[in-house]
Amino acid sequence: GIQVEQSPPDLILQEGANSTLRCNFSDSVNNLQWFHQNPWGQLINLFYIPSGTKQNGRLSATTVATERYSLLYISSSQTTDSGVYFCAVDGNYGQNFVFGPGTRLSVLP
Amino acid sequence: GAVVSQHPSWVICKSGTSVKIECRSLDFQATTMFWYRQFPKQSLMLMATSNEGSKATYEQGVEKDKFLINHASLTLSTLTVTSAHPEDSSFYICSAREIQGGRNSPLHFGNGTRLTVT
Numbered sequence: 001g002i003q004v005e006q007s008p009p010d011l012i013l014q015e016g017a018n019s020t021l022r023c024n025f026s027d028s029v030n031n032l033q034w035f036h037q038n039p040w041g042q043l044i045n046l047f048y049i050p051s052g053t054k055q056n057g058r059l060s061a062t063t064v065a066t067e068r069y070s071l072l073y074i075s076s077s078q079t080t081d082s083g084v085y086f087c088a089v090d091g092n093y094g095q096n097f098v099f100g101p102g103t104r105l106s107v108l109p
Numbered sequence: 110g111a112v113v114s115q116h117p118s119w120v121i122c123k124s125g126t127s128v129k130i131e132c133r134s135l136d137f138q139a140t141t142m143f144w145y146r147q148f149p150k151q152s153l154m155l156m157a158t159s160n161e162g163s164k165a166t167y168e169q170g171v172e173k174d175k176f177l178i179n180h181a182s183l184t185l186s187t188l189t190v191t192s193a194h195p196e197d198s199s200f201y202i203c204s205a206r207e208i209q210g211g212r213n214s215p216l217h218f219g220n221g222t223r224l225t226v227t
Contacts, residue, residue, distance in 0.1 A: 041221045045217070
């Protein structure tokens with residue numbers, strides 16, 4: 001089945017810093033989403049982005065489907081950005097929504 | 110926006126009892142819903158795909174007789190953990206996709222159910 005990798009696994013930032021999270025996938029996809037899981041376990045949908053670039057406030061994401069990767073940019077990070085960021089993909093060949101291992105982000109005041 | 114409601118948000122039960130978790134799509138219809146399990150500090154793992162009006166499809170290694178799934182309508186799927194044991198303690202999350210979008214549309218997630226079996 002499709003493999004999803006994320007890097008880095010852990011990231012510690014000072015408040016105000018910028019960061020880039022990466023998601024690599026092993027096959028072509030119908031769907032790619034980025035999520036933020038908060039400390040209570042709630043999954044917040046950040047972007048639905050099978051291709052192209054989107055921006056939402058301090059966050060933006062770019063997916064280059066032909067090269068099988070996606071990037072999530074966080075600018076001017078805040079302590080409330082702390083948590084785990086997951087990317088998840090739907091493979092083109094029937095594999096249902098597969099999650100990457102996540103990037104655990106800690107933003108320090 | 111599309112909302113998925115999951116209930117209960119947490120439950121504690123005794124070993125050997127059964128627990129039912131509900132997943133509802135509040136403002137859209139979904140022929141397919143997905144159930145995930147997440148252990149502490151791990152990613153979400155797909156357990157099964159729930160299909161309205163037909164049998165669920167289970168991922169390899171997931172016991173279908175232990176995790177009973179019923180998708181009785183286009184807005185409701187239930188997961189019943191039967192004869193629960195402490196190792197079943199986990200965070201269970203459901204998700205759903207709008208019928209109209211097909212596979213080329215986003216998945217919407219519930220807020221999860223934290224199950225603790227004592």
